[in-house]
Amino acid sequence: MRRIVAARTVSRACRYALLGGHGLLVLFPMLWLLTTSLKDTWSIFKDPWKLPETLQWVNYSKAWISGGLGWKFWNSMVVDLVALTVILLVAAMAAYALARFKFPGNRVIYYLFLSGMALPVFLAIVPLFMLMTDLHLLNTRVGLITIYVAYMLSFPIFILYGFFKTLPGELAEAALIDGCTPFGVFWRVMLPLAKPGLVTAGIFVFIGLWNEYPLALVFLSKGELQTLPVGIASLTMTQRYQADWGALFAALTISVIPTVFFYTLFQRQIQAGLTAGAVKG
């Protein structure tokens, strides 16, 4: 009996060592980023392990104002929120039509949309670049938003398709009999019922948009319109020469905080949504 108890204690210790060890590996670089962002460049070099002696909040104002991060933050907000709204609306409409109506080609269109999740992002980059040049949409916000809508439709369609499938048909019928137009059924009855799906899809799309780098690099590299990831990347290049490392660490912290905060707020939906494609069913 005692041996069993001892074995249990050992296996428990191992479990916590594993979980705690990995937790530390995750958190430590992030905490180091945070503390280093409050140090001046001299002490960053002198002793990377030491905590800041006086908190250099000035790093943040330097990054935000003279580093131009405030502008990039604003640019990201504009592009991502517009794209998010369009994506959710367009995806909800398509998912509704695909999930609630039978018509020839239904399956084909559904799988065509889904295939968008598997193809390499850069496969089409050259033709897309030529297309955007021809349309005079290169280095414009409208151009990047358009590309984002096209590239990020698949996942919300997939999520919302599942939601619309499960909604009871009687509700729609009742609304129709009460004189609601088919469009009204979608807008007033079905869409509000699919709200949890919209939230899940919206969170994922937003995080994806906020973090997106390669497409923004190719299609919106012009300085004053750059989104945050591109801005941070180019700031890293320039600060390397000016060697204002404190401001750079502060800039990096600013770019990490929104998604980490947002994720912590919605982590339940995110954890559920992550496994939606693979586990459920």
Next chain:
Amino acid sequence: MRRSDGNPIREAEPGGQKLPGLAYLHRPSRLIVLFLAPALLFYLVFYIYPMAKAMFLSFHRGSATSEEFVYVGTENFQKLLLHDSAFWTSLWHNLELVVVAGTVTLVLALALAMALTQTGRGRGFFRVIFLFPNVMPVVAAAILWSFVLNPSFGIVNGLLRQLKLESFCRAWLGEPQTALWAVMVIQIWAAVGFYVVLLYAGILNVPRQYTEAARLDGANGFQVFWHVTLPMLTEILRIAIIYIVIGSANTFALVFLVNEGEPRRHTEVLMTYLYEQAFRNGNFGYACSIGVMTLVFVIGLAATVNLLIRKESVEL
């Protein structure tokens, strides 16, 4: 967060596939067209059409400045496969990312997920923080790690110096021997949380009576895992491997920002090479053929994985 290869998709239960009321009373065809049109327009014009055109252009020679693309047959592919060592280096690195980093990611994720399911206190906390690296921008993760591994003020070398192990200090991302390994460490760090969540959900889905029956028959913890839990995770593991293949083929920001494939080509991957050919050298046609080969790489690997795992589950 990219997902799915088309296969893992399970549909929700059909709640009302056909709505007689709708179909009969209000010709739905107009609504269907109206509702599908915007999504299809965006998707076909800015996604499918460029994909198709990339395949078309891969048989052409043309640059950023040239007006016309000249049909050259399979010239691009011949050059790529027979004379371009940079392409093979990149392809090899992508394969290493799948096989080496992918294996470590999955084994680590499996261990963490198992530990999570058996843990009472702190489970929620660990589940939340494990996903931090996945939700932060890849750009931020890449730059953060280039600082962590920085030869002069990074904490890794800092720690080695404290421990009087100065001889082990390296410019981890700058030296040919260590650069790719360092990239893989970052890749694993940034990816593993997602697979923990995926496998954790899968383990919770294994019916209790199976594991309990095995326990009653005298199996120890490891035997239960090996003979009961793991076989029941085959399907999820298959999906996880496909995600890893797709994710590795899309690796760009990490390598591009950490050192842009420097030291010379030692961390080059397919996407950074494609970017270089397209936007530094202006070889548009050639870049398209790299894209097509990447697609072939993804499809080939995914098909192999499907074949191997299907075989495996038949044997069980």
